[in-house]
Amino acid sequence: MDDAVAGLAQDRSRLGRSSTAERVADILRDRIIEGLFMPGQRLSEESICEALGVSRNTLREAFRLLSHERLLDHRLNRGVFVRVLSAEDVSDLYRVRRVLEGAAVRRPPTPQALAQISEAMTDAERAAEAGDWRAVGTANIRYHQALVTLNQSPRLDEAMRQLLAELRLVFHVMENPRDFHEPFLDRNRELLKLIEAGEPGRAAAYLDGYLDHAEQLLLRAYEPNR
Amino acid sequence: MDDAVAGLAQDRSRLGRSSTAERVADILRDRIIEGLFMPGQRLSEESICEALGVSRNTLREAFRLLSHERLLDHRLNRGVFVRVLSAEDVSDLYRVRRVLEGAAVRRPPTPQALAQISEAMTDAERAAEAGDWRAVGTANIRYHQALVTLNQSPRLDEAMRQLLAELRLVFHVMENPRDFHEPFLDRNRELLKLIEAGEPGRAAAYLDGYLDHAEQLLLRAYEPNR
DNA sequence: CTTGTCGAATCGTTCAACGATCCTTACGTT
DNA sequence: AACGTAAGGATCGTTGAACGATTCGACAAG
Structure with missing residues (x-):
């Protein structure tokens, strides 16, 4: 009892x-x-x-x-x-992501975290097949949230949660969600493979390219507005 | 105009x-x-x-x-x-510090940031000579706050500011501030040298040892309370 | 010693009110 | 046409009071 x-x-x-x-x-x-x-x-x-x-x-x-x-x-x-985010805000958000997610992929992955990442991954792929790009975006966010849990830090998890909420404000300027989310499906899959394979160095490098690309896509969408 | x-x-x-x-x-x-x-x-x-x-x-x-x-x-x-911080909180705070400060020391240092770090360093040394250990603690915090500015990210600066405020709550359990702060004077100086010398790898390694030590000192102070 | 009851203290929330501040519009000046 | 000024309305910032809800501690009954 x-x-x-x-x-x-x-x-x-x-x-x-x-x-x-x-x-x-x-x-x-x-x-x-x-x-x-x-x-x-x-x-x-x-x-x-x-x-x-x-x-x-x-x-x-x-x-x-x-x-x-x-x-x-x-x-x-x-x-x-x-809140209206400026281009500087977008850049800053991605600077933080590089630090938080970069530190995450360099850690020895725990089974639970891998399971969560993997689950978000398959959810995204399933949503993509169904053509539900809004759901793809949501699953993608879950993927990166799960990625940060590799750090095993409640405070970093919380920081990431807030960061992703801010990032959603930015995503609303993307007129075509499919063009934005689709290319990252393969990348997420590839990144997950590198982590599972225990190659933190290559995973980190891959992630950097990933984030650079995403940032530039968003910044380009911001260009016309000024 | x-x-x-x-x-x-x-x-x-x-x-x-x-x-x-x-x-x-x-x-x-x-x-x-x-x-x-x-x-x-x-x-x-x-x-x-x-x-x-x-x-x-x-x-x-x-x-x-x-x-x-x-x-x-x-x-x-x-x-x-x-707020009363638990031993788990202390560990988490140091996990975050490893991520934030670790990313900082791996960056190419900017002159302004170096100047700020350096200034906090000399303030700490001056306060130590005067025996003002409370001021040493304050300057030490400024040092690490300045360190994080190497990341060039307002959001990370803000996160560090909040983290250090929390950490002050923990410092209050240290009955003898001198024993706690004094050993870190030399370490801060050494870390600064490694950064100025452009050796991010060694700086990061040195920082990790630094943070491990500080965390263990604090955790030991927490032991008796439970 | 455990459990039920009661009252004081404090919190959570609402409401009404008034001054302060901002935005808009209009008017007159240069 | 550009600018300074004034008046009006809308909304915010802050206060003070009020009442039910919740918690805590004490005390009596089992």
Whole structure:
């Protein structure tokens, strides 16, 4: 019986798990990530707190959370806006990816992490066959999130989660998701092979080329806008 | 004249710079980092909002910000507490440092970054001569913050800033700051030399040993507490 | 010693209000 | 036509009070 009681300790995290402000933040985060709120759009306190049935103060707490995640841009006395990323932001995001993912592929891979990466990989391929490019994008994100878990660091996982959320804001400027995601299917597969083969050096080099290419594609999509 | 106008863009960040909640967060962050609020201590909404002369709602917004930085622990219906880091947290912080600083030392150093590192180095040495070990700790943190700037990434700089703030919470358990900081003076100097000499491989290896040692010192200090 | 009950303290959330700030528009000046 | 000024409205920033919900500690009953 002591075992059963001890097991409860793991579920403790679920106890504290709720608070209107956090739930509101979750809802808004989803909308932003899904692209239902477009970058640059202003989020009016009044209309949103009425639509969600929460008070302005609670909504403001949620806004603070999302601004801190760089998904919203909070301008004093002017309200909050969905973040608009600049070309410099894109470059910076890829600099961080090179560091985080680069460190990941140099680590001895754990079976669980490999399984997660592999699962995301097959999900992406299945979605590609079905022609669901939005799902391909989602699976691709899961792939890279799983990649970072090789670092075995909760904080780096969290950092990657936030980074990928920001990156989704960028993906919305890609008018044709297929052209953007399709080429990376083979690359993800190849990278996974190199990791499984225990060749960290080659995997890291391959990853660098991979990220350079993706960054340039995105930057090119940003060119016309200025 | 266009130059002068363009130069203004850099000061734009100062414009938005104010909001009671953020200023409150700044004040509290300083107190926490300086150790005036001890880890585990509860921060009562009522007493603090009265002491600072702000409303509870505003204070709560500040609390949200600091919880998001992992400096406060927000437990539902129980209030906010100064974060208490576990031994696992310490290990994770050092895993992140290995990734962030490890990537930094492998980069070709820029003159400005080197200057900043060098300045922190001499500040630390000067403070050591004066026997001011608290100042040594502060300069040491500046040193590593400057180290990360080699990555040339604002997001990584920010991540390092937060990481070091967390680490200060841990340093408060070191009863004797001199024993902890003194050995690292020579190591910092040696690491700087290796970077200046353009030997990224040896610098990275040296850094790893450095971080391993620091982590173990901290973990040993944590042992008695459990 | 364990369990149930109760009250105080505090949190979570809402609501209403007022001043401050920003944007827009209009008007007059140069 | 370009610029400075003024007025108005919309929205934000912040406050203060209020009430239910939750937690914690004490104390009595089993």
